[in-house]
Amino acid sequence: MTETDVPTLTRKDFVSDQDVRWCPGCGDYSILAQTQKTMPELGVPKEKFVFVAGIGCSSRFPYYMDTFGFHTIHGRAPAIASGVKLANPDLSVWVITGDGDALSIGGNHLIHLLRRNLDINIVLFNNEIYGLTKGQYSPTSEFGKKTKSSPFGSLDRPFNPPSVALGTQSTFVARTVDSNTAHLQASLKRAYEHKGTSFLEVYQNCLIYNDGAFSHVTDKAVKDDNILDLQHGQPMVFGGEGDKGIRLDGFTAEVVTVGKDVSMDDLLVHDEHDKNLAAILANFTEDESLPTPLGVIFSEEQPNYEALMTKQIESAKEKLGEGDLQQLIIGTDTWEVA
Amino acid sequence: MSDQKVETLESVVIRFAGDSGDGMQLMGDRFTNTAALVGNDLGTFPDFPAEIRAPAGSLAGVSAFQLQFSSRDIFTPGDNLDVLVAMNPAALKMHIKDLKAGGILIANKSNFTAKNLKLAVWESNPLEDDSLNDYQVHDIEISRLVVNAMEDMDVTSKTVERTKNFFGLGLLYWMYGRPMEPTVEWLEKKFKKRPELIEANTRALKAGYNFGDITESFAVQYEVGPAPLEPGTYRNITGNYATGLGLVAAAQNSKRPLYYGGYPITPASDILHQLSHYRNFGVKTFQAEDEIAGVGSAVGAAFAGSLAVTASSGPGICLKGEVIGLAVITELPLVVINVQRAGPSTGMPTKTEQADLFLAMYGRNGESPAPVLAPSTPGDCFFTTHEACRIALKYMTPVFVLTDAFLANGSEPWMIPSLDDIPPIDSSFAEMRDGQYMPYERDEETLAREWAIPGMAGLEHRIGGLEREHISGNVSYDPDNHDLMVRLRAEKVAGMTREIPPTEVYGDATGDLLVLGWGSTFGAIRTSVEALRSEGKSVSHTHLKWLNPLPADLGEHLLKFQKVLIPEVNSGQLIKLIRSEFLIDAEGLNLVRGKPFRKSQIIAKMKEIL
Numbered sequence: 001m002t003e004t005d006v007p008t009l010t011r012k013d014f015v016s017d018q019d020v021r022w023c024p025g026c027g028d029y030s031i032l033a034q035t036q037k038t039m040p041e042l043g044v045p046k047e048k049f050v051f052v053a054g055i056g057c058s059s060r061f062p063y064y065m066d067t068f069g070f071h072t073i074h075g076r077a078p079a080i081a082s083g084v085k086l087a088n089p090d091l092s093v094w095v096i097t098g099d100g101d102a103l104s105i106g107g108n109h110l111i112h113l114l115r116r117n118l119d120i121n122i123v124l125f126n127n128e129i130y131g132l133t134k135g136q137y138s139p140t141s142e143f144g145k146k147t148k149s150s151p152f153g154s155l156d157r158p159f160n161p162p163s164v165a166l167g168t169q170s171t172f173v174a175r176t177v178d179s180n181t182a183h184l185q186a187s188l189k190r191a192y193e194h195k196g197t198s199f200l201e202v203y204q205n206c207l208i209y210n211d212g213a214f215s216h217v218t219d220k221a222v223k224d225d226n227i228l229d230l231q232h233g234q235p236m237v238f239g240g241e242g243d244k245g246i247r248l249d250g251f252t253a254e255v256v257t258v259g260k261d262v263s264m265d266d267l268l269v270h271d272e273h274d275k276n277l278a279a280i281l282a283n284f285t286e287d288e289s290l291p292t293p294l295g296v297i298f299s300e301e302q303p304n305y306e307a308l309m310t311k312q313i314e315s316a317k318e319k320l321g322e323g324d325l326q327q328l329i330i331g332t333d334t335w336e337v338a
Numbered sequence: 339m340s341d342q343k344v345e346t347l348e349s350v351v352i353r354f355a356g357d358s359g360d361g362m363q364l365m366g367d368r369f370t371n372t373a374a375l376v377g378n379d380l381g382t383f384p385d386f387p388a389e390i391r392a393p394a395g396s397l398a399g400v401s402a403f404q405l406q407f408s409s410r411d412i413f414t415p416g417d418n419l420d421v422l423v424a425m426n427p428a429a430l431k432m433h434i435k436d437l438k439a440g441g442i443l444i445a446n447k448s449n450f451t452a453k454n455l456k457l458a459v460w461e462s463n464p465l466e467d468d469s470l471n472d473y474q475v476h477d478i479e480i481s482r483l484v485v486n487a488m489e490d491m492d493v494t495s496k497t498v499e500r501t502k503n504f505f506g507l508g509l510l511y512w513m514y515g516r517p518m519e520p521t522v523e524w525l526e527k528k529f530k531k532r533p534e535l536i537e538a539n540t541r542a543l544k545a546g547y548n549f550g551d552i553t554e555s556f557a558v559q560y561e562v563g564p565a566p567l568e569p570g571t572y573r574n575i576t577g578n579y580a581t582g583l584g585l586v587a588a589a590q591n592s593k594r595p596l597y598y599g600g601y602p603i604t605p606a607s608d609i610l611h612q613l614s615h616y617r618n619f620g621v622k623t624f625q626a627e628d629e630i631a632g633v634g635s636a637v638g639a640a641f642a643g644s645l646a647v648t649a650s651s652g653p654g655i656c657l658k659g660e661v662i663g664l665a666v667i668t669e670l671p672l673v674v675i676n677v678q679r680a681g682p683s684t685g686m687p688t689k690t691e692q693a694d695l696f697l698a699m700y701g702r703n704g705e706s707p708a709p710v711l712a713p714s715t716p717g718d719c720f721f722t723t724h725e726a727c728r729i730a731l732k733y734m735t736p737v738f739v740l741t742d743a744f745l746a747n748g749s750e751p752w753m754i755p756s757l758d759d760i761p762p763i764d765s766s767f768a769e770m771r772d773g774q775y776m777p778y779e780r781d782e783e784t785l786a787r788e789w790a791i792p793g794m795a796g797l798e799h800r801i802g803g804l805e806r807e808h809i810s811g812n813v814s815y816d817p818d819n820h821d822l823m824v825r826l827r828a829e830k831v832a833g834m835t836r837e838i839p840p841t842e843v844y845g846d847a848t849g850d851l852l853v854l855g856w857g858s859t860f861g862a863i864r865t866s867v868e869a870l871r872s873e874g875k876s877v878s879h880t881h882l883k884w885l886n887p888l889p890a891d892l893g894e895h896l897l898k899f900q901k902v903l904i905p906e907v908n909s910g911q912l913i914k915l916i917r918s919e920f921l922i923d924a925e926g927l928n929l930v931r932g933k934p935f936r937k938s939q940i941i942a943k944m945k946e947i948l
């Protein structure tokens with residue numbers, strides 16, 4: 001089906017008949033709504049979407065999308081999605097996962113999907129807590145966090161999801177926030193457009209067990225001073241007054257005020273294809289003096305696993321001819337018994 | 339030589355044993371191939387260590403290959419050896435106890451050095467003391483003789499040393515009157531780009547042959563004539579290879595693309611290797627990051643419309659358990675091949691065992707039924723795997739195939755089936771009715787749900803590991819619905835008895851003793867039962883291909899015998915199923931030694947019972 005044949009779809013076409021059962025006020029609602037708004041704009045026939053999820057609050061997501069959906073088991077969504085995509089490369093495959101699902105029990109599958117670079121979109125809802133199991137610390141919870149399972153404080157050092165992704169040879173790493181609807185929609189679109197595995201971290205507020213974990217980037221009063229909105233080819237400017245910028249001192253980023261001593265020309269310009277810069281940006285969240293980067297941290301074009309597989313099949317058929325089963329069964333060494 | 343005495347034998351059992359790097363498996367393969375071309379029936383059993391290259395000369399590093407070739411229909415690689423080829427003292431130490439009294443021992447004398455004797459813990463050189471007096475010993479300086487044969491060639495001493503297996507092969511070809519040409523042709527093909535290796539190995543082969551011919555140490559040559567096999571075209575086949583072919587055939591017959599997701603593990607990896615060559619058949623193989631991802635990706639591929647398969651061995655099947663449960667509840671077609679090996683845990687990875695029957699039956703959380711099939715011979719792996727694929731697609735269910743290391747690596751002559759004789763496989767997809775698709779609506783007879791795959795407009799639906807509501811497939815916590823779904827999943831599997839042909843009883847339909855087996859014990863049981871029947875004993879044999887469900891008519895057959903004996907290479911698993919299902923007092927024969935049964939072991943047990 002070519003794009004011109006695609007019937008016009010609307011948000012409603014992507015709303016299933018199931019009641020959504022997340023806690024009222026959960027950040028998941030916004031992610032669902034933005035996804036349902038964005039999908040019709042991608043020019044993909046509805047029946048070609050597949051949403052695959054693991055286990056956790058976020059992973060109920062496929063039930064609410066009126067597409068093909070597979071709510072699988074804890075941590076394994078990337079593996080199952082890989083099989084879906086390999087079996088039919090024509091599908092638009094989305095993995096919906098959380099910080100526990102993707103980075104703890106499913107860490108192995110996540111890193112290997114990223115390195116193989118199948119054209120699959122991973123949307124990681126990061127709320128820095130285990131919600132469905134009622135409030136234990138997760139692999140992204142801050143060190144020392146007191147939770148149900150860590151009354152004296154968590155002893156785990158947290159993962160930094162974009163750094164994990166970059167370490168796996170990931171070809172697309174981006175971050176957005178649940179409540180920033182326009183940014184979230186744009187990020188989903190970018191993730192879709194990237195031909196390769198897209199890793200989109202979504203800061204998602206868990207109202208019940210970790211409320212306000214991301215208030216520094218959602219609270220109107222402070223967010224402008226804490227968000228660095230990454231734009232490819234643009235200098236890194238932020239702040240309510242638009243007068244703050246990022247400058248590099250060696251390999252270390254620092255916040256400067258544009259105007260007096262520093263001009264726009266001195267600021268770091270975002271290049272989303274620069275892997276070294278991406279590593280520096282990923283580490284911003286570990287330095288409290290730096291803003292939180294949102295947007296595309298890194299992207300590059302690399303071959304897709306499933307496309308390479310298709311190519312191998314085509315070239316084998318070209319070289320050896322379509323497989324002849326009877327000949328295969330006969331083999332090369334036979335003898336007759338009369 | 340014209341005046342050479344030639345003795346005719348019905349069957350011969352040979353074992354080649356040497357260091358892992360000595361090429362024993364290759365020597366076995368070539369002898370097997372030639373025996374097949376001569377028309378013998380045969381059975382083989384490669385037996386190698388898990389270590390790829392254990393220290394040279396050590397007991398741990400001994401690799402062996404056994405074969406029986408015969409002028410009659412045989413079912414096993416044989417028990418005690420007529421001939422043992424021992425390339426070093428360690429090989430002799432490990433295997434001499436299996437050589438029959440009066441049997442032929444061929445030893446590479448060159449390797450019986452002080453160092454090697456010490457490594458193999460021989461106190462004195464057995465070739466020089468009286469310890470081998472019960473055998474016909476031929477101690478030959480093979481390493482020196484191959485050097486002589488290649489004197490004028492410009493090859494490294496390492497290359498020369500590596501040809502000694504071909505010297506041994508040549509000698510055996512002479513002893514059993516076998517042609518050398520097929521092996522020479524094979525060498526020419528194999529080393530097309532290394533002519534010096536063709537020349538070196540051919541010279542070694544011929545040197546071995548001529549050694550038998552010229553020296554007078556071998557008084558007799560032996561002849562083993564062709565076996566009266568059913569007319570047809572034959573090839574030699576191992577269980578793993580037949581399994582791979584069965585999968586490709588099923589994919590073609592069902593018109594579903596074959597998807598294989600797996601992770602390397604002994605002794606199942608060969609299936610992955612083989613299938614990875616079949617890109618021109620459209621086969622997609624995915625070497626995943628672990629066992630879970632292997633089967634997980636297969637379940638994803640099944641959701642997307644492939645004939646999805648995973649294979650592993652015990653430890654890997656344990657890891658896959660949760661995903662297989664997902665395939666049970668989502669009712670997706672999936673074939674799970676377990677090439678069983680000795681456990682528990684890592685156990686003995688290269689050794690055979692049948693101890694994963696309960697794992698297949700019960701190794702998942704909740705009530706999670708799945709059909710279980712087991713092939714009985716290497717060639718049968720083809721048909722059983724094909725049948726497993728058919729069942730998976732027809733009933734929308736994961737299906738287990740239990741092979742084992744003995745079947746996987748063992749080989750037999752296999753009459754090549756014609757594609758026309760292989761049953762077609764129906765793999766139809768769902769259609770929309772009244773404008774909607776109900777993912778858990780079932781076929782009235784089979785109870786299978788309908789398959790709708792991504793890309794089918796209007797059939798969008800969601801499935802998952804949460805309990806499904808009957809018909810709609812929506813998530814449901816309703817107690818009555820759960821009870822119903824548990825029953826439906828069980829009934830679906832139980833109803834597969836309709837797929838099982840009537841139970842066959844070899845021998846009389848009633849009598850004193852029925853030996854009931856499953857899987858790779860077929861050959862040993864059949865040979866033993868044949869032997870006792872020829873002594874006039876009232877013994878019969880039934881072999882199960884279906885372990886879950888058990889054949890509907892099995893109970894009535896069991897009741898026609900005074901006693902039932904169930905030999906298994908485990909501590910007694912089928913016997914527990916049979917006892918609980920049919921309330922009969924079956925007896926077990928359970929040897930868990932990492933080795934297939936010997937005929938003598940089964941015969942002794944049968945005699946004890948009778």
